[in-house]
Amino acid sequence: METLDLRQQLKHLYSPSAKKVEVVEVPAFNFLCIEGAIEPDQSVGTSPGFQEAMQALYGAAYTLKFMLKKRKENPVDFPVMALEGLWWVEDGQFDIRKPENWKYRIIILQPDIITQELFTQALDQQCKKKPSPALEHLRLETFHEGLSIQVMHVGPYSEEPATIARMDAFAEEQGYLMHGRHHEIYLGNPLRADPAKLKTILRHPVRQK
Secondary structure (H helix, E strand, O other), rough: OOOOOOOHOOOHHHHHOOOOEEEEEEEEEEEEEEEEOOOOOOOOOOHHHHHHHHHHHHHHHHHHHHHHHHHOOOOOOOOOOOOOEEEOOOOOOOOOOOHHOOOEEEEEEEEEOOHHHHHHHHHHHHHHHHHHHHHOEEEEEEEEEEEEEEEEEEEHHHHHHHHHHHHHHHHHHHHHEEEOOOOOOEEEOOOOOOHHHOEEEHHHHHOOO
C-alpha cells in the first residue's frame, strides 16, 4: 500500500516556528471546504451551523481517506490533515474578539489524488450514512494563497491578538502589506488540550508595498 506522508512533505507549511514570523510561498492545493456565518449572539463554540459544518467536513474527509485505503486496486493511505479556518466580516472591521458577525470558510487539505469523481462518491456515501443539510454546501476546490507570512501561536485563542500584532510589525518592517482573510490552522483540540499549550498556525497573505 502506498502511503502519502503529507505532514512530512509539507512540514514547512504546517510546522512553523513560534519564535519568529516566517515568509512562505503557499502553492495551489485542493481542499474540502464549506462556508457559513456565525449566528447572531453566538460564538464559534456555540454556533449550531458551525458544528454541523465541521461534522460534514470531517465526515467527508474520513470517508475519502478510507475509500482510498480500502480500495482493491492501488490502495493509498494518507493522514486527515488539520482543520483550517478562513475568517472575515462583510461589514465593518474584523475583530477576533467579536465573533458574532464573522463569516467562515473551513477547509481540510486533500492530496492531489482526490478528484471530483472521488469527492462525489464520498459525498454520496456520507449522505446515506449520516445525512445533513450541511453536506449540500460541501465542495472540493483549489485554493492558492501564494506569498504569505505565518507563525505558530501557542496559547488560548483569546491571546491571538498579541501574535497578530507581531505579524503586523514584521510585515511593516519587511515592506509587506497584509491582505485577505484571517487564516488559522488548528493543530490541537481545544476540548482536550491545556489552553496554555494549544497550538494554532496563524497565516496571512501579503504583497509588497
